Amino acid sequence: MKLSREFLKGIADENPILVIMLGLCPTLAVSTTATDAFGMGMAFTFVLLGSNIVISFIRNFVPHQIRIPVFITVISTFVTIVDYALKAYVPSLSKSLGVFVPLIVVNCIVMGRAEAFASKNRPIAALMDALGMSLGFIIVITILGAIREIFGNGTVFGYRVFPASYQPFLIMILPPGAFLVIGFLIAINNTFFRREKKG
Amino acid sequence: MKNFVRMSFTLFVVCVVAGSLLAVVNRATKDRIAENAIRETESALKEVFPSATDFREEVKDKLWDAYNDGEKIGAVLKTSTQGYGGIIEIMLGVDNQNRVSEVKIVKHSETPGLGSKIVLDPFLDQFKEKTAEEIFLKRDNPSGTIDAITAATISSRAVTNQIRKALQSYIESYIKEQH
Numbered sequence: 001m002k003l004s005r006e007f008l009k010g011i012a013d014e015n016p017i018l019v020i021m022l023g024l025c026p027t028l029a030v031s032t033t034a035t036d037a038f039g040m041g042m043a044f045t046f047v048l049l050g051s052n053i054v055i056s057f058i059r060n061f062v063p064h065q066i067r068i069p070v071f072i073t074v075i076s077t078f079v080t081i082v083d084y085a086l087k088a089y090v091p092s093l094s095k096s097l098g099v100f101v102p103l104i105v106v107n108c109i110v111m112g113r114a115e116a117f118a119s120k121n122r123p124i125a126a127l128m129d130a131l132g133m134s135l136g137f138i139i140v141i142t143i144l145g146a147i148r149e150i151f152g153n154g155t156v157f158g159y160r161v162f163p164a165s166y167q168p169f170l171i172m173i174l175p176p177g178a179f180l181v182i183g184f185l186i187a188i189n190n191t192f193f194r195r196e197k198k199g
Numbered sequence: 200m201k202n203f204v205r206m207s208f209t210l211f212v213v214c215v216v217a218g219s220l221l222a223v224v225n226r227a228t229k230d231r232i233a234e235n236a237i238r239e240t241e242s243a244l245k246e247v248f249p250s251a252t253d254f255r256e257e258v259k260d261k262l263w264d265a266y267n268d269g270e271k272i273g274a275v276l277k278t279s280t281q282g283y284g285g286i287i288e289i290m291l292g293v294d295n296q297n298r299v300s301e302v303k304i305v306k307h308s309e310t311p312g313l314g315s316k317i318v319l320d321p322f323l324d325q326f327k328e329k330t331a332e333e334i335f336l337k338r339d340n341p342s343g344t345i346d347a348i349t350a351a352t353i354s355s356r357a358v359t360n361q362i363r364k365a366l367q368s369y370i371e372s373y374i375k376e377q378h
Binding site: 065070084087089 | 206
């Protein structure tokens with residue numbers, strides 16, 4: 001098993017959002033601005049890295065029947081650490097992400113990677129998997145946030161790109177805009193980046 | 200039976216490790232989080248009553264007296280109401296003539312781009328130096344002086360009416376205190 005493949009698959013071929021389509025709820029909800037989206041991506045990365053590595057290390061000690069409660073305990077520990085750290089050091093981001101930070105506990109991507117990958121592979125492979133999946137997640141959610149912010153508010157990362165007279169295309173920062181943009185992103189990924197799956 | 204013991208023990212170990220780790224993190228961040236909350240309240244107080252130099256909390260998280268050089272020049276009220284999309288938390292300063300000094304929306308979940316305009320100055324500046332009798336939407340009451348935000352009447356009305364109610368109940372309890 002090649003490690004580079006474990007890393008690269010998360011970006012286009014098995015992108016957690018565009019192909020596996022897990023964790024859409026936080027993805028759609030916090031991508032109203034590029035800054036929030038990127039912050040969410042970083043918090044998510046920390047949790048996925050931590051939980052994937054720890055779960056991979058303990059995978060042989062945990063009896064099969066209780067693996068889910070153990071996974072949840074590990075994941076929620078990392079989420080709580082992130083939540084406290086954000087509250088203490090980046091209170092503004094913590095405020096705008098709100099309830100979606102604690103909700104990373106039930107983010108299906110984290111749970112899905114723990115169950116489908118980390119519990120069956122070596123820690124080094126789990127690390128590469130987590131890095132690739134996180135990068136795929138950050139890229140997509142940040143693009144999504146940037147597009148919605150540009151059209152819905154005329155700014156990106158808080159910097160104005162359209163003149164102040166620009167009449168914002170409100171639907172883009174409302175929920176329908178999120179679905180619209182993610183649909184286009186999925187189509188673009190399927191057409192240009194995702195290699196045909198064999199068999 | 201052996202399996203049962205092993206499962207319980209594994210879960211126990213995992214929980215003990217997780218719990219201890221969280222205790223450490225909590226210890227490391229607790230003070231800073233509390234400090235942030237205090238700083239946030241202080242800057243909000245300063246914003247709604249810029250001319251005051253000192254605030255004393257009278258009712259926890261609800262009422263502060265505003266002082267300038269030891270002289271009481273007004274109060275700050277914190278109140279909340281149901282808006283269009285959820286709870287709206289409002290802070291307002293009241294001067295000694297029972298007029299509003301400044302208003303700040305602390306928290307809200309109104310529709311982005313429409314109801315969320317309640318946090319902007321063009322709307323909030325309308326409340327400056329108004330008495331309770333003037334704080335009505337123009338469309339609701341002939342003595343009203345507040346223009347609702349286009350396409351966000353429910354949010355505007357919720358904020359306006361709650362500011363008036365908070366001001367009135369403050370004046371009532373304050374006047375009672377005097378007698």
